[in-house]
Amino acid sequence: MDELMLLIWGLIISTLGIVNIRGNISTIHSYNRRKVKEEDVTKYGKAIGTGTLIMGVSLIVAFFLSYLNEVALEFVLLPAIVVGLGFIMYGQFKYNKGIF
Numbered sequence: 001m002d003e004l005m006l007l008i009w010g011l012i013i014s015t016l017g018i019v020n021i022r023g024n025i026s027t028i029h030s031y032n033r034r035k036v037k038e039e040d041v042t043k044y045g046k047a048i049g050t051g052t053l054i055m056g057v058s059l060i061v062a063f064f065l066s067y068l069n070e071v072a073l074e075f076v077l078l079p080a081i082v083v084g085l086g087f088i089m090y091g092q093f094k095y096n097k098g099i100f
Helices: 002-021 038-065 073-096
Strands: none
Touching: 002 038, 038 073
């Protein structure tokens, strides 16, 4: 059952990432996007969406890897989460001028 939750959360997070990449940033909290200029909305959405998509896809990959080897999960999830959070933090600091 735990493995199935990896797949479900991976699909949900990946979908949110794709929505953000396409320029719809309404799924991001208002306090996280209030300082984004109108001309930077698509760039901000791509940065945040890419990070979110990386994390979502890593959960889907982890679902399939969980049937092969449990140890491989750390080698997929941890780097993907670090890289995904890096993209998100880049977007936050560059286009929102801070975390909040």
